[in-house]
Amino acid sequence: MTRNDDIERVLQQWFTEGPRHMSDRLFDGTLDRIDRLPRGRLADLQSRLPAMYLNVRLVAAAMVLVAVAGAGLVLLNRMPGVGSRPVPTPSPSATVDPSPVNRYVAPGFRPFGFGTTGTFSATVPLDDVRRVAPGSATTDLQLVNPFGPEGSSWIFIVSGIQPSSDRSLPACIPAWTGAERTPTALAAWLGTFTAIEVSRPQPVTIGGLPGVVVDITERPDASKVCGVYRLSDGPRIQLLGGGSSLYGASKLRLILLDRGDGESILIDVGTRYEPTWASVDAAMSIVNGFEFRR
Amino acid sequence: MDRELVEAARKRDRAAFADLIRIRGDRLFALAHRILRDVDRAEDAVQNALVIAWRDLPGLRDLDRFDAWLHRLVVRSCLAEAKRERRRITNLHVLPIDLPMAGDDFLNVDDRDQLERGFRRLTPEQRALLVLRHFEGRDLTDIAEVLGIPVGTVGSRLHTAHRAMRAALDANARVIAVEGRPA
Numbered sequence: 001m002t003r004n005d006d007i008e009r010v011l012q013q014w015f016t017e018g019p020r021h022m023s024d025r026l027f028d029g030t031l032d033r034i035d036r037l038p039r040g041r042l043a044d045l046q047s048r049l050p051a052m053y054l055n056v057r058l059v060a061a062a063m064v065l066v067a068v069a070g071a072g073l074v075l076l077n078r079m080p081g082v083g084s085r086p087v088p089t090p091s092p093s094a095t096v097d098p099s100p101v102n103r104y105v106a107p108g109f110r111p112f113g114f115g116t117t118g119t120f121s122a123t124v125p126l127d128d129v130r131r132v133a134p135g136s137a138t139t140d141l142q143l144v145n146p147f148g149p150e151g152s153s154w155i156f157i158v159s160g161i162q163p164s165s166d167r168s169l170p171a172c173i174p175a176w177t178g179a180e181r182t183p184t185a186l187a188a189w190l191g192t193f194t195a196i197e198v199s200r201p202q203p204v205t206i207g208g209l210p211g212v213v214v215d216i217t218e219r220p221d222a223s224k225v226c227g228v229y230r231l232s233d234g235p236r237i238q239l240l241g242g243g244s245s246l247y248g249a250s251k252l253r254l255i256l257l258d259r260g261d262g263e264s265i266l267i268d269v270g271t272r273y274e275p276t277w278a279s280v281d282a283a284m285s286i287v288n289g290f291e292f293r294r
Numbered sequence: 295m296d297r298e299l300v301e302a303a304r305k306r307d308r309a310a311f312a313d314l315i316r317i318r319g320d321r322l323f324a325l326a327h328r329i330l331r332d333v334d335r336a337e338d339a340v341q342n343a344l345v346i347a348w349r350d351l352p353g354l355r356d357l358d359r360f361d362a363w364l365h366r367l368v369v370r371s372c373l374a375e376a377k378r379e380r381r382r383i384t385n386l387h388v389l390p391i392d393l394p395m396a397g398d399d400f401l402n403v404d405d406r407d408q409l410e411r412g413f414r415r416l417t418p419e420q421r422a423l424l425v426l427r428h429f430e431g432r433d434l435t436d437i438a439e440v441l442g443i444p445v446g447t448v449g450s451r452l453h454t455a456h457r458a459m460r461a462a463l464d465a466n467a468r469v470i471a472v473e474g475r476p477a
Binding site: 007008010011012014015016017018019020021022023025026027029030031033034035037 | 311320323324328345348406409425429459
């Protein structure tokens with residue numbers, strides 16, 4: 001072959017061959033991982049404060065002080081009762097309590113970054129596809145999982161959920177052929193995945209919106225069914241575009257709610273490294289406190 | 295450079311960061327693939343680099359250096375992935391090739407096989423250097439910025455990489471001559 005002084009030209013030619021396009025699964029997977037990164041509130045504040053005008057900064061600082069003082073008072077008032085409150089029983093048809101402050105936090109399952117107090121009502125812009133955090137407008141609600149490392153449990157919400165566009169594993173991710181992306185249709189489609197075990201959809205009402213809830217785990221032989229798909233931390237099956245993925249040894253409870261316009265809102269409650277559904281069950285007490293407003 | 299997007303992403307605007315990924319993703323993936331010669335590992339390396347980029351972006355002082363910084367993260371991620379690859383080398387298996395070929399017939403199958411085998415003999419650092427130079431077409435100053443080493447060092451290492459590639463190809467040619475075909 002051509003060598004010697006042509007080595008540079010040969011390399012140049014050879015490098016032009018090969019794939020040049022990032023796959024959807026890489027794009028979605030990257031955003032998925034980013035959204036699940038535990039984030040400190042201080043880091044956010046540090047990046048936002050310099051962009052504010054001085055008077056806005058002063059107002060923001062005053063609000064933070066008031067909020068911290070208020071939170072401290074609430075915490076002091078509640079301390080004798082911490083840990084003694086019974087765990088609310090998850091109910092697929094729970095009604096919404098209009099008073100959202102702290103009462104939905106189950107013992108041993110506290111929201112990361114929110115302390116032990118917080119407002120968990122969520123105002124979801126129903127026309128946008130975006131994630132919201134209950135009580136703020138940043139990212140998903142990371143939860144401290146007593147059974148796993150920090151950040152190994154989560155709740156996140158996506159308005160306007162879509163079926164996965166990941167076609168990298170055609171043997172286990174079936175193509176979406178439905179018309180309207182209603183909760184029932186999406187749950188039925190998830191039931192056709194060959195590599196996961198999906199519970200029978202149960203009716204649910206969250207924040208006044210009707211829908212269905214399904215529990216999902218990976219089949220033990222998922223790799224054989226799908227072929228090995230390796231990310232840095234284990235097999236991963238993308239279920240719904242823009243968000244929900246099932247990692248090896250994780251458990252997902254997907255709550256699909258009817259927006260009333262043929263689209264669905266997803267509440268994804270997940271946990272990793274945990275042998276039981278205890279954290280997911282506990283998180284339902286938070287989820288049941290969500291409210292949705294147009 | 296879309297400075298506004300970078301600025302917004304630095305302030306934790308997820309949509310802006312997603313746009314940055316969309317704009318640069320193809321190039322970053324292609325770069326990683328040329329270094330690692332494996333789609334899955336290239337995806338892992340790019341994803342890890344982008345997650346680090348999102349995490350550390352608020353600390354980036356000079357936004358004009360965003361692209362060089364991002365490329366540096368990807369190259370470093372590739373080097374880390376390549377080291378893991380060496381440890382797992384016994385688990386490698388051949389996958390069907392479904393890649394676009396060049397328009398002309400400048401390189402035949404044997405040429406490509408020789409190049410592939412020769413390239414894999416290089417150190418990950420040498421591979422990265424050759425890809426930055428001959429795939430991305432960067433000059434020595436650019437490469438120095440991406441790799442974070444002096445320009446003079448880039449020149450000498452590039453020379454060494456070319457020599458190593460020639461030596462690797464020569465070695466392969468000898469094996470082929472003895473065995474009659476690639477092993």
